[in-house]
Amino acid sequence: MPNQPQSGICAEASSDATFVLLNCIKGKEHTLREVLSKLPDLIERKQNKFAGTQLYATIGFSVYAWDTLFSQPKPKHLEAFPILKGEFIEVEPEQIDICLHVRSIRRDATFALTRALVDIFEDSVEVKSQTDCFKYLDNRDLTGFVDGTENPQGDNRAQVALIQNEDPNYVNGSYLNLMKFVHDLPKWESVPVEKQEQIYGRTKEEDIEFPASEKSVHAHTKRTSLKDDQGQSLEILRQSMPFGNLYEKGLMFASYAKTPEIFNTMLKSMIIGDEDGNTDHLMKYTRAPYGSLFFVPANSFLRQFTP
Numbered sequence: 001m002p003n004q005p006q007s008g009i010c011a012e013a014s015s016d017a018t019f020v021l022l023n024c025i026k027g028k029e030h031t032l033r034e035v036l037s038k039l040p041d042l043i044e045r046k047q048n049k050f051a052g053t054q055l056y057a058t059i060g061f062s063v064y065a066w067d068t069l070f071s072q073p074k075p076k077h078l079e080a081f082p083i084l085k086g087e088f089i090e091v092e093p094e095q096i097d098i099c100l101h102v103r104s105i106r107r108d109a110t111f112a113l114t115r116a117l118v119d120i121f122e123d124s125v126e127v128k129s130q131t132d133c134f135k136y137l138d139n140r141d142l143t144g145f146v147d148g149t150e151n152p153q154g155d156n157r158a159q160v161a162l163i164q165n166e167d168p169n170y171v172n173g174s175y176l177n178l179m180k181f182v183h184d185l186p187k188w189e190s191v192p193v194e195k196q197e198q199i200y201g202r203t204k205e206e207d208i209e210f211p212a213s214e215k216s217v218h219a220h221t222k223r224t225s226l227k228d229d230q231g232q233s234l235e236i237l238r239q240s241m242p243f244g245n246l247y248e249k250g251l252m253f254a255s256y257a258k259t260p261e262i263f264n265t266m267l268k269s270m271i272i273g274d275e276d277g278n279t280d281h282l283m284k285y286t287r288a289p290y291g292s293l294f295f296v297p298a299n300s301f302l303r304q305f306t307p
């Protein structure tokens with residue numbers, strides 16, 4: 001397919017993932033652009049080598065990278081991540097140029113592709129951070145609740161995540177919103193399960209949604225389950241996964257969508273709240289040291305920079 005979307009956007013949830021944040025090195029932009037044209041084939045070669053591991057990758061560019069790397073028109077909604085300071089949480093956006101999101105069902109495959117992708121850039125990028133993620137139990141966040149249940153399914157995943165005629169220059173591109181959430185698990189684990197369930201608006205063990213009439217205005221699923229002016233559900237495709245070591249643990253929140261505006265509306269509803277100031281009480285138990293928006297173009301965009 002000439003205008004293929006990048007493989008990591010719509011594929012089903014993985015059991016292993018890595019997020020690598022990179023910055024461009026000044027003066028090396030030409031080398032970096034040439035490397036981009038090699039990425040689709042490199043990814044395909046590794047997919048063949050690690051056949052059966054559901055190995056996928058995406059590369060996304062922030063507004064800061066776009067302005068220095070590309071002369072092509074900026075995707076319609078590529079802008080800075082919103083600066084939000086709420087009752088419980090403050091999002092700290094950071095100026096990062098590039099995000100690599102690699103995932104599979106086997107750690108060795110994720111590792112091999114991540115390493116190859118970073119190595120091929122040689123000295124044209126600086127690695128700012130790497131976060132390795134894993135599947136926890138039956139796709140649960142470390143707070144113990146199943147994450148991803150209400151995600152779009154089947155063909156609807158592409159409809160939610162991929163740009164079509166909204167931005168004709170960038171058909172099959174997508175916007176990746178990435179946030180690192182570091183949980184205060186001792187604080188969360190001291191909360192009785194019934195109260196945890198109210199905070200999510202779902203049951204913990206069986207993952208059943210509370211009836212709308214029983215959901216608190218502060219429940220996470222109340223604050224994020226939103227509709228537009230025509231009564232249509234606002235949807236994003238979440239590919240979040242837990243990460244953790246003995247020092248820091250939480251969720252790498254990642255969502256793909258045809259516009260970042262939906263994510264922005266949800267995040268505002270969580271952090272700043274509704275017209276009555278009702279915010280998301282899940283935010284009492286976590287902090288957000290990182291947030292960025294990246295544009296993930298179709299493969300044809302990457303291929304055009306052939307040397």
Ligand code: HEM
Nearest residue numbers: 141145146147148149150181221224225251263266267286
């Ligand atoms: C639902 C966890 C942050 C958007 C859920 C669910 C869990 C969860 C367990 C219920 C099951 C499901 O996936 O449907 C978390 C955690 C977060 C977090 C632990 C960070 C601490 C966010 C953010 C957004 C978001 C930042 C978007 C701005 C959603 C949406 C749903 C959802 C749209 C589905 C709501 C529905 O239709 O019922 N989340 N989430 N989440 N979350 Fe989050």
